[in-house]
Amino acid sequence: MHDLRQIRDNPAAFDAALARRGLEPLAAAILAQDEERRALSTRLQEANARRNEASKLIGQAMGKGDKETAEALKAEVADLKTTMPALEEAERAAGKALDDRLAAIPNLPADDVPEGADEHDNVESARWGTPRVFDFTPLEHADMGPALGMDFETAAKMSGARFTFLRGQMARLNRALAQFMLDKQTAENGYTECNVPLLVKDEAMFGTGQLPKFFEDQFGTTDGRWLIPTSEVSLTNSVREQIVDDLTAPLRLTALTPCFRAEAGAAGRDTRGFIRQHQFEKVELVSICRPEDAQAEHAHMVASAESILQALELPYRKVLLCTGDMGFGARRTFDLEVWLPGQNAYREISSISWCGDFQARRMNARYRAENGKPAFVHTLNGSGLAVGRTLVAVLENYQQADGSVIVPSALAPYMGGIERLTPA
Template identity: 75%
Template sequence: MHDLRFIRENPQAFDAGLTARGAEPAADRIVELDERRRALTTRLQEAQSRRNEASKAIGAAMGKGDTATAEALKAEVAELKTALPALESEERALGEELDGVLAALPNLPAEDVPLGADESENREVSRWGEQREFAFEPREHADLGPPLGLEFETGSAMSGARFTFLRGQMARLERALGQFMLDLQTGERGYTECIPPLLVRDEAAFGTGQLPKFADDLFRTTDGRWLIPTAEVSLTNSVRDRILEDLTQPIRLTALTPCFRSEAGAAGKDTRGYIRQHQFSKVELVTVCRPDDHEAEHAHMVRSAELVLEALELPYRKVLLCTGDMGATAKRTFDLEVWLPGQGAYREISSVSWCGDYQARRMNARYRPEGAKKTEFVHTLNGSGLAVGRTLVAVLENYQQEDGSVAVPAALRGYMGGVEVLTSTQNRSG
């Protein structure tokens, strides 16, 4: 959500930010709706005040025996009582229309975000790691995985496309990756582990920006709740409708959860393999902080995700997204893209965003600066630390051997019971 005062005072800057995001200018309409609503609110307050004054004056007039004045006042009060519901209804309708316009708009980009229409105009910031040289033609994970327990056909037979059944060592590898990521984030990076709800109400999905615009990307249950597309929704909403009295230290939260996405906007993309699924696991990172702390926290979160890739010795690059490729709630986003030798390409494995107070306004999440009476909106950040399934894909492709086996990264061997190599023979019992 956006700050109405900022829009009133900076309409051209606001529209310029929307234009950079590929949205139509909206300042004139917002200001016009806001002025009409404020004028109506004033009329309503004046009418309510006059009704109260007239009601009190009736008794005074009757006490003086001034029947004519009392009857006139009664008539005025009756007229006001009839008019007030209509004014209240009109004010409510204008407020809902204004809120609807604001709720559908994306966040404004930060000044350092490059202008661009799509991912081709993103800006590479850095690279880490050496791409492995293979003595054979590296295969994609979709070819490597099935003999090792990554069963695409089993999953699709019971649930349809974009569902996968993991068996034996593949199931253990996914569990090991998630546990390793959680241990790193909680043990070294200062995040508090949480187990949040996987089902949320409308207001929670609205608070982090999934509703109303992206309802088609979500799964809804028969009782009207939403399956979370990421733990960002649950973790960020943990401060919904709260005033935080002490925010001198940022609140850093993490969770390993299943995530559910309809992928309505990704028809035809990554239909083969484990890259884009309706159900997948992810370690989410969320930070709630004071506005002045957002730069340091964004850097901290990006680094937290990078450390997972470096510990697993997976080459990656960091990319600053352009205005046309960012998510709607973000002011600035860095993507980490891992190298997949089977595809011969870098693919996104983490997206880390600073959202400013955009989500906080939707959630009414505030804090009270030390020594101040007035509250301010918090800033929120979120990112993947990492997407577990995509990390599994990266391990398979980067650690593959010529015979189809896969070496286990050193950082994961303790989580795999000491297993150093994954082979097809380990899954024959399945």
């Protein structure tokens, strides 16, 4: 959500930031709606004040025996009582229309975000690791996975496309990855592990920006709840409608959860394999902090996600997203893209975003500033990491010519003595 005061104070700057997002100017239309709402509010206040004043004058007129004046005042009060409900409804409708417009506008990009139309305009900022040189042609995980316990057919029979049934050693490796990620984020990177609801109400999805814009990408229930697309929703909303008294240190939260996405906007993309699923697991990172701490916290969160890839010795690159490829709620986003030798390409495995006070305004999440006054927090979120995509990266990077997969040494404590996945 955007700050109306800032739009009023500098509409040109607001429109310029929207232009970087590829959007038409909106400040004039927003301010016109705001003026209409404020005018209606003023009329309503004046009508209410006049009704109260006239009611008092009726008693005074009756006390003086001035029945004619009293009857005129009674008629005026009756007329106001008749017209005010319509005025109240008009004010509510104007306010809702303005709120709906503001809710549909994406966050404004930070000044250092490169301009661009799509992923081709993103800027690579770093690489880590050297892709392995194979003495055989590496396979994609979708081709080698079934022999190792990655069962696409069984899942498709019971659930349809974009679901996977993991068996035996493959399921163990998936669990090991998730536990390893949680342990590293909590023990080394300062995050507090949480166990969160998977079903949330409209308000929670609105707070983090999934609703109303991305309605078609979500799975809803028959009782008006939503399956979370990421635990960002639950973790970030843990401070909704609150004033955090002490935020001198960022509030860092993490959770491992199933995630559910309809993938309505991804038709035809990654239809093979384990890359893009309707149900998947992810270790999410969320930070709630003061505005002055946000830049350092963004760097910390990126480094926290990178630490997983480095520990698993998976080559990756870090990419700063351009204005046209950045998510709806982000001010700045770094993607980490892991090397997949089967595809001979880098693919996204984590997206880490600083959202400024965009989500905080939607949630009314504040902290007690040094001056004692409440101010909106800044929120950040990112994957630390997507478990399924990390599983894919391990399979493709550690595959052997005989179809087996060596387990990364960092996962040895979690694998119960299994050092290699072997094909059936």
